[in-house]
Amino acid sequence: GAGVSQSPSNKVTEKGKDVELRCDPISGHTALYWYRQRLGQGLEFLIYFQGNSAPDKSGLPSDRFSAERTGESVSTLTIQRTQQEDSAVYLCASSLGGADYGYTFGSGTRLTVV
Amino acid sequence: RKEVEQDPGPFNVPEGATVAFNCTYSNSASQSFFWYRQDCRKEPKLLMSVYSSGNEDGRFTAQLNRASQYISLLIRDSKLSDSATYLCVVILDTGRRALTFGSGTRLQVQP
Secondary structure, eight states, rough: SSOOOEOOSSEEOOOOOOEEEEEEEOOOOOOEEEEEEETTTOOOEEEEEEETSSSSSOOSSTEEEEEEEEEOOEEEEESSOOOOOGGGEEEEEOOOOOOOOEEEEOOOOEEEEO | OOOEEEEEOOOEEETOOEEEEEEEEEETTEEEEEEEETTTTTTOOOEEEEEEEOOTTTTTEEEETTTTTTEEEESOOOOOOOOOEEEEOOOOOOOTTOOEEOOOOOEEEEE
């Protein structure tokens, strides 16, 4: 597609429920990133996929968080047993993967845990 | 010490002013550097890459000082539409390749 697409754009969920967030990267982009941004805060790295290499999961805050990506296509971020502190905007970005390429962000999923 | 540090601001400047932001990074092996812009409640968007020799794009000039480990962004002739948060972004090492973001500097251009 023309840009990075994320869905849903907004999600309100009850504490304790599982949620799944989806990211469609730009076609041909081998690198895909998930970030979290709490209100008024900077971006926190969560996980990074590059082609068929093992993902870098070093930013995932707990074992309630997991992400998958099949090849160079769609990625899903799953949060199990959501907590109120999970409320944030979850941003996905993709890139051609080279050092000098910028990264294009999707418009994010705003997650609210009530 | 944070990996990437920025003055959070806000910087309040009148239209037409010149304003500069600095950003310091802690890892001397950092490879690539960018400035992103983020409008309120929007996703970050790439403003410009930062090259060792310095680079300019219209009213925007970015510079890199590897010896002192900082990058800068200069905005000349500020416009109201420049009001946003400016994020300093670094790729820390060749292995991870993930972007590391500063927490941003907020700019408010006033009429």
